[in-house]
Amino acid sequence: MLWSALFLLSLLPGLSHGILLEKFQDLKRNKFDFVVIGGGNAGNTVANRLTENPDYHVLVLEAGGSNENVLLSMVPKFCVETIGSAIDWNYTAQGGPVLNRDMDYPRGFILGGSSSVNCMIYTRGTREDWDRYANVTGDSGWSWDNIQPYVRKNERFTPPFDGHNTTGEFDPSVHSFDGMNSVTLSGLRHQLDTQVIQASKAVGNDSDFRFVLDMNSGNHLGIGFGQSTVLNGTRSSSATSYLGPQYINRPNLHVLLHAHVTRILSTGTAKNDLTFQGVELSQDSGATVHTVSATKEVVLSAGSIATPQILMNSGIGDRKTLTNLGIQTVHHLPSVGQNLTEQPLLSYNWVVTANDTDSEAARNATLAAEQLKQWNDTRSGPLANAPGLDLGWFRLPANASIFEEFEDPSPGPNTAHIEIQFVNGGFSLETPLPNLIGANPALLCPTSRMSHSFSS
Incomplete structure (x- = not known):
């Protein structure tokens, strides 16, 4: 399309503020209190909230690059052009016997994850949706009334x-005017x-x-x-809000880009001790492997595709599937990789x-x-x-x-x-x-x- 010819040239790398690192060697440490895998909606929110405590050092590992100066992501109208671009993982979904066709399955390959490539439509679901979540889980915290304070912490209507x-x-x-996004x-x-x-x-x-x-x-x-999640004519994503300039400069927040996590590593010392505090990653397609560790927790928030992939590569999943892939089973969990809606x-x-x-x-x-x-x-x-x-x-x-x-x-x-x-x-x-x-x-x-x- 015409837009593609004009704007794919505008995928300019830029690291204009904060502790955004592109090389593993630039990390000053390899142990953190928390390691967050995935710099998307969940990961950036968790990293923001954790680093409110100045005693916690948090590392965010993002497989994609920076969202800074990436025009294709910044301009709201260009959102459709992100599909199949350099900031899309370019996944393919097989439609099954009824559709009998393959389809694009866009996911953001960029800081901010899919909030940096989606078409920014802001919808919360209905009261009935959330009340059903509360009923199914047996946790009243998921009800519409009880989730609203957190919805409003996220929202800043402008x-x-x-x-x-x-x-x-x-x-x-029904809106908040002093939230984050x-x-x-x-x-x-x-x-x-x-x-x-x-x-x-x-x-x-x-x-x-x-x-x-x-x-x-x-x-x-x-x-x-x-x-829509737009601010002053520009996309508002988890990268521009939760990792915005006033937060990314926190000295206890570290973000490593181009960091492909391959596995989480068991650090348990006793039999059947499923403690995972190590993270294995690569920045050069596996030619060089690095390891970081979390003294408190590893937060796996890599999205609906990469999260189960990392779990399975770590030996967590269906035993038969893992055996067929040549992966040793650490924990037999058949539901991993299933039931995507x-x-x-x-x-x-x-x-x-x-x-x-x-x-x-x-x-x-x-x-x-x-x-x-x-x-x-x-x-x-x-x-x-x-x-x-x-x-x-x-x-x-x-x-x-x-x-x-x-x-x-x-x-x-x-x-x-x-x-x-x-x-x-x-x-x-x-x-x-x-x-x-x-x-x-x-x-x-x-x-x-x-x-x-x-x-x-």
């Missing part, structure tokens, strides 16, 4: 980049966005397509304004007469350059918005025929089965590229489960 008046576009009472509304309204919202308000409250003021209130059914999304495009779609810039190099200049100069314009500007949440009818064969997989009657993302643009191989809009449905309550396929 105005759009252009000061757009957001009155009537969200419910301030920025959440905002769009600062630019396209014809599509205006018409989607106008239509939802026109149909009335009894319609499935009714307007919902705030889909993050715990009840999301209907259509409303999308909320994913929410598939389809892309549907329509040709429209509107002349303010993103398709116009995708076919016009001059306009694309103007938009990039505007973003560079002011952090505003079309590139400052994430793609999902309006979202819809819908349920199948209670008498749908599928429920004659399958139990309703949703947690309750106020939780959607399907999400639809209304996108001001689309994908097409037509030349010249027509003006397109997209309405992309995602399955929210899948019953299918995936498993991992690894090589040691």
